[in-house]
Amino acid sequence: MSIPHSSHWGAFRAEVTAEGVQLTAHPDDPAPSALLANIPVAATPTARVLRPHVRRGWWQDGPGPDDRRGRDGYLPVEWDELLDRVAAEYTRVLDEHGPQAVFAGSYGWASAGRFHHSQSQLHRFSHLLGGAVRSSWTYSHGVGEVLMPRVVGSQEPLISPTAWSSIEAHTDLVIAFGGLPAKNSEVAGGGISRHEVAGRLRGARARGAQFVLVSPLRDDLAAELDADWLDVVPGTDAALLLAMCHVLLADGSYDAEFLERCTAGSAEFLASLQDRTPEWAAEITGIPAARIRELARRAVRGRTMVTVSWSVARTRFGEQPLWAAVAFAAMVGQIGLPGGGFGHGYASTGGVGRRAGSYPLPTFPQFADPLRLRIPVARIADALLHPGEPYEVDGRHETYPHLRLVHWAGGNPFHHHQDLRRLQRAFAAAETVVVHEPFWTSTARHADVVFAATTTLEREDIGAARYDDRLIAMGRVHAPLGQARDDYQVLSGLAHRLGIGEQFTEGRGAGDWVEHLYEQWRSGPAARAGIDAPPYAEFVAAGEFRLPAEPSEKVLFASFRADPQTFRLRTPSGRIELHSETIAGFGYDDCPGHPVWLAPDEVPDERFPLHLVANNPATRLHSQLDHGATSQAGKVAGREPVRMHPDDAAARGLADGQVVVLRSRRGSCLGGLVVSDAVRRGVVQMSTGAWFDPVAGAAAGVTCGHGNVNVLTRDVGSSRLAQACTGQHASVEVSAFEGVPPRVTVFDQP
Numbered sequence: 001m002s003i004p005h006s007s008h009w010g011a012f013r014a015e016v017t018a019e020g021v022q023l024t025a026h027p028d029d030p031a032p033s034a035l036l037a038n039i040p041v042a043a044t045p046t047a048r049v050l051r052p053h054v055r056r057g058w059w060q061d062g063p064g065p066d067d068r069r070g071r072d073g074y075l076p077v078e079w080d081e082l083l084d085r086v087a088a089e090y091t092r093v094l095d096e097h098g099p100q101a102v103f104a105g106s107y108g109w110a111s112a113g114r115f116h117h118s119q120s121q122l123h124r125f126s127h128l129l130g131g132a133v134r135s136s137w138t139y140s141h142g143v144g145e146v147l148m149p150r151v152v153g154s155q156e157p158l159i160s161p162t163a164w165s166s167i168e169a170h171t172d173l174v175i176a177f178g179g180l181p182a183k184n185s186e187v188a189g190g191g192i193s194r195h196e197v198a199g200r201l202r203g204a205r206a207r208g209a210q211f212v213l214v215s216p217l218r219d220d221l222a223a224e225l226d227a228d229w230l231d232v233v234p235g236t237d238a239a240l241l242l243a244m245c246h247v248l249l250a251d252g253s254y255d256a257e258f259l260e261r262c263t264a265g266s267a268e269f270l271a272s273l274q275d276r277t278p279e280w281a282a283e284i285t286g287i288p289a290a291r292i293r294e295l296a297r298r299a300v301r302g303r304t305m306v307t308v309s310w311s312v313a314r315t316r317f318g319e320q321p322l323w324a325a326v327a328f329a330a331m332v333g334q335i336g337l338p339g340g341g342f343g344h345g346y347a348s349t350g351g352v353g354r355r356a357g358s359y360p361l362p363t364f365p366q367f368a369d370p371l372r373l374r375i376p377v378a379r380i381a382d383a384l385l386h387p388g389e390p391y392e393v394d395g396r397h398e399t400y401p402h403l404r405l406v407h408w409a410g411g412n413p414f415h416h417h418q419d420l421r422r423l424q425r426a427f428a429a430a431e432t433v434v435v436h437e438p439f440w441t442s443t444a445r446h447a448d449v450v451f452a453a454t455t456t457l458e459r460e461d462i463g464a465a466r467y468d469d470r471l472i473a474m475g476r477v478h479a480p481l482g483q484a485r486d487d488y489q490v491l492s493g494l495a496h497r498l499g500i501g502e503q504f505t506e507g508r509g510a511g512d513w514v515e516h517l518y519e520q521w522r523s524g525p526a527a528r529a530g531i532d533a534p535p536y537a538e539f540v541a542a543g544e545f546r547l548p549a550e551p552s553e554k555v556l557f558a559s560f561r562a563d564p565q566t567f568r569l570r571t572p573s574g575r576i577e578l579h580s581e582t583i584a585g586f587g588y589d590d591c592p593g594h595p596v597w598l599a600p601d602e603v604p605d606e607r608f609p610l611h612l613v614a615n616n617p618a619t620r621l622h623s624q625l626d627h628g629a630t631s632q633a634g635k636v637a638g639r640e641p642v643r644m645h646p647d648d649a650a651a652r653g654l655a656d657g658q659v660v661v662l663r664s665r666r667g668s669c670l671g672g673l674v675v676s677d678a679v680r681r682g683v684v685q686m687s688t689g690a691w692f693d694p695v696a697g698a699a700a701g702v703t704c705g706h707g708n709v710n711v712l713t714r715d716v717g718s719s720r721l722a723q724a725c726t727g728q729h730a731s732v733e734v735s736a737f738e739g740v741p742p743r744v745t746v747f748d749q750p
Helices: 034-043 056-061 079-097 118-128 142-152 164-170 197-207 237-251 256-262 266-271 278-285 289-299 319-332 377-385 420-429 487-497 501-505 510-528 536-542 558-562 581-586 629-633 646-651 696-701
Strands: 003-007 010-017 020-025 053-055 074-076 134-136 173-177 210-214 228-230 304-308 341-344 374-376 390-393 396-399 405-409 432-437 449-452 461-463 470-474 544-546 610-613 641-644 659-663 668-675 683-686 729-736
Touching: 003 034, 003 470, 010 034, 020 034, 034 629, 053 056, 056 074, 079 405, 079 432, 079 449, 079 487, 118 405, 118 487, 118 501, 134 377, 142 319, 164 197, 173 289, 210 289, 237 278, 237 289, 237 319, 256 319, 278 289, 289 304, 304 319, 319 341, 374 377, 377 420, 461 510, 470 536, 487 501, 487 510, 510 536, 536 544, 641 646, 646 668
Parallel strands: 134 374, 173 210, 173 304, 210 228, 304 341, 405 432, 432 449, 610 683, 641 668
Antiparallel strands: 003 010, 010 020, 053 074, 053 449, 390 396, 461 470, 470 544, 610 729, 641 683, 659 668, 659 729
């Protein structure tokens, strides 16, 4: 029987056959993602946690800091015995240290379902226990989440910018800082039934729109769009944008009326541009001054959209290119016009720029958080390593809590965090680490307690996203493998042992909750919005329900542009702040009151002469299902690919397909070399998400034998404003691996 289901990279139908799980993409999807081919491996025992396990040292010696995490053996145990032990540990920590000693951040994509959402499950559980420390913002676009509210009053530019349909119909020139990579637009949080970004871009090009790609990687924009490629030096986008602003100022071609009417602080910002000439920027960016002038002047000749990918801001001082792009768009003066202005994150996921629904979706209630204590999401290692130490963020003086019990579900910090050797030291500092994991990832291998978790194929749920027009009745494709349990079952077992079971479950099983959430939504928010949704049984029988589309296309800040006084932004001035008195008042030398050029504090040198770009992978969502068919087909010599320009490869005597070593100041990893002129000279590109595979005995001085690029990247905040992830860039050297490469062991049972 073909069963409807959904994932973050597409809706599909699944069927269990003698050969395993077979998938068919949603029939209405014009461009299904190749990532669907990764899913069937989840239905096999490969790399699965098939029953609950404990780390030997924790089980035998009790809780406490322990540098054996990541190296110790594991013991299979019975569910009841382990739940009893973890409940006792919760009781100890809460009684002795309070809820501020528990971290329940649970950051990760996990399932596309509305009920089996790991963060919601864990937060509901922890809130009933008095709360826990949680994380704020995201690794993906943490800079924008903090900066945009200060500059334009909300996160709207990165959540719901001008619609793709408006760009397709009206834009003459798209200037894409960081590109519009098709691989990223295949993924959207909560599910996506139609992949439309590539088609929208083709439609714009067919109408006559032109594209300029500003990136060290030529394939950050599809070749069919015939873009002009400005192969900028990594991390210098802010300098390029400020020089483009200078050109408009020197030419007198900027929109002075828009600046006067719709911005605040323009005088301070314009005064800062006097020496930011194209010649100045050319020395920094590697882009000739003539091309900088030409690009700035093209922008004011027609309708122009300036887009900055999330990745451009995922760097040290990443606030600056994003803020500078807003300033340049304001000087062009087309913010609020169809197809014009700026956006942050177009094609960073498939959801950005899609028409968003105005109605709520079914949501698992989490209760109020009694503690309300947060740390920036990318600062978890700092918190574990430096309890009680002060730090600054977004104008606040904060102190890291002393975290003793770490409870993680639905994520893989040993993928998305930086400087993994430092993260290993941080995990060793905790007293107890509990994870829910379907697979033996490195996060599981650094935990004390590994609850065997189900995959999405083993559960029923409701798939839905606010920018998609369908609810998917996600059926259970096959029974749980081994003794795996879903997060709700695990947390229910703990909740009953801790005296909050009835409050947590409200007397419902997982299937009861899924139906309850749907019916509650159908009779409440849906009915109030005029949506005539069918009863749950009919919804399940049909496999999906199509939601009504929004009546008109979105143009970001259209109302504000038309009447800035009536539709004031939620900034102190009510306008776009090119100079922010608030940010200036924080006194941050790493993020002053208006966009500036701040030189990176790690640059290539004689020892590490190459720029590393650590971007998102094309063959999987982050680290999910790295052992799946599509991900494995992309490996080179069994390792994560690393791309290098032919001239750089020749200078090092390296050949295509060779196993190489990448080294930085923090660690090293192996990779499979791909020689490509789509990479700027002096740059190497390696995607994140290969499962971390520490080499036993550090053979040949290699930190990871599989190619996890985050052994190379820095664990430092973007600035004191956002304290966001800076994992996009590092300085490295690449050389041939001498001898027989170590076997990749990360997919083996421990």
